[in-house]
Amino acid sequence: MPRLPHPLSDQSFAWLQAYFEQASGIRLRPEKKMLVISRLQKRLEARRLPGFDAYCALLRDPAEEAERQKMLDALTTHETYFFREPRQHEHFAQTALPGFKRKPVKVWSAACSSGEETWSLAMQLAEHFGLHGWELTGSDISTQVLEHAARGLYPLERLQNMPERTLHRWCRKGLERYHGQFLIAPALRQRVRFQQHNLLEPASALGEFDVVFLRNVLIYFDAPRRSRILAHVVACLQPGGYLYLGESETLTALPAGMQQTGTAVFRRTQPTK
Numbered sequence: 001m002p003r004l005p006h007p008l009s010d011q012s013f014a015w016l017q018a019y020f021e022q023a024s025g026i027r028l029r030p031e032k033k034m035l036v037i038s039r040l041q042k043r044l045e046a047r048r049l050p051g052f053d054a055y056c057a058l059l060r061d062p063a064e065e066a067e068r069q070k071m072l073d074a075l076t077t078h079e080t081y082f083f084r085e086p087r088q089h090e091h092f093a094q095t096a097l098p099g100f101k102r103k104p105v106k107v108w109s110a111a112c113s114s115g116e117e118t119w120s121l122a123m124q125l126a127e128h129f130g131l132h133g134w135e136l137t138g139s140d141i142s143t144q145v146l147e148h149a150a151r152g153l154y155p156l157e158r159l160q161n162m163p164e165r166t167l168h169r170w171c172r173k174g175l176e177r178y179h180g181q182f183l184i185a186p187a188l189r190q191r192v193r194f195q196q197h198n199l200l201e202p203a204s205a206l207g208e209f210d211v212v213f214l215r216n217v218l219i220y221f222d223a224p225r226r227s228r229i230l231a232h233v234v235a236c237l238q239p240g241g242y243l244y245l246g247e248s249e250t251l252t253a254l255p256a257g258m259q260q261t262g263t264a265v266f267r268r269t270q271p272t273k
Contacts, residue, residue: 073144111217112138115149139197152184216246
């Protein structure tokens, strides 16, 4: 019989809200309380704790950095899939990539979650340039999803948006214990790096980029933090480079030096001052 979820008191929820916002910049709205309970239930069971009050006390322990990271991992996982928002992938392949003459072309998949976007971009880069002449970085605040992304192993049902030619070239169907799964081709996995990064921090350590995909993540932040994140991203975008946001996301004001060139597609026209 399934175990009933532990109740989450208003006091413990308020503490989790405050800590999570400080660490990630994301404010957990009151209606997210049940999501917090469902996602952290396994952590309480793993640590054999009687409830959320005890879990919050554990998280306050300076020695529990690993558990605090596990909590962040559990609460920052978002839904993603291969070749999401196809019009932008078409723009990336047909408009952005052919315009870059300098090599290597450097691409950043920000807030990449479990890696489906990153691998979609890797496949497009490899189709256009081959296995050389480009660099691709996937980043996320969650170490757990980055490990998943780097592994490149996914259930077969994730293939529903994959172009058939791309599927046959870059994916390997799992056998025996990997039945029902597929693996990104080893040659492609060797060409991509994954790195932990908090979008609220400057991105200079990641390098400079010709293209940045920052899709479907700004909606989780308030206006000041959205501006802060965009400033960090634009600062590491080369003049002439492209920024892709989620098609459902809107900007009240364009960052300095950027102009819109397509649906949620922006291009840097000049260095920021």
